[in-house]
Amino acid sequence: xxxxxxxxFDPHTIPGYDPAPVAAAIEQGSRQFAELGLAxxxxxxxxxxxxxxxxxxxxxxxxxxxxDCVVVGGGIRKGxxxxxxxxxxVNEVHWRQPEAAxxxxxxxxxxxxxxLKALEQRRNR
Numbered sequence: 001x002x003x004x005x006x007x008x009f010d011p012h013t014i015p016g017y018d019p020a021p022v023a024a025a026i027e028q029g030s031r032q033f034a035e036l037g038l039a040x041x042x043x044x045x046x047x048x049x050x051x052x053x054x055x056x057x058x059x060x061x062x063x064x065x066x067x068d069c070v071v072v073g074g075g076i077r078k079g080x081x082x083x084x085x086x087x088x089x090v091n092e093v094h095w096r097q098p099e100a101a102x103x104x105x106x107x108x109x110x111x112x113x114x115x116l117k118a119l120e121q122r123r124n125r
Contacts, residue, residue, distance in 0.1 A: 003039045003065065004115050005097075007058070007089055008073030008108060010044035022075075025108035032112040041067075045076070045085075055088055062096035069101040069115045069122075077104060 006029070011019035026042070033040040043061050045054045062070075070093045077086050093102055103118035105111045 001037070001039045002068045002119070003041070004033065004069045004071065005041045005043060005061070005067045005100075006071040006073065006108075006111055007043045007076065007093075008045065008071075009075040009079075010046050011075075013047040014075075015047065022108055028109040029111040032109075033115075036112055036116070038112065038115065050085060054085075055092065058089065058092050059096065062092055067097055067100045069103055069118050070097055071103045071105055071111050071115060073111075074105055074107060 008026070009022075011017065011022035011026075030040055030042070041061075043058060045058075049057070072086070072089055072093070076082060076089055090102070093100065101115075101118035101122040103111070103114040105114045
């Protein structure tokens, strides 16, 4: 079984944001992971925990098991003012999961496609 960790924001914790479209895309991505036979773990960052609690929780998650691929979601990567969080997440993944492929997505619904591409790139190196 291929183990995948998907890191993103919990859309229900983002102030002034309609969580429905992202929550639906997360569900769609989860269904696709299952259909592809990929074991998905979700790590959703609470927007209110950007004060360091998220980093401690992420470090714990990344040391809980070995992942074949880790996806860093678009909200963490694209959000205004979140460059420091993005850098922290990428470094935590690199330090704690050095053998894992790293993937980035355009939306929560296309994560499985990017995981497959990242795993193929890892195989071909």
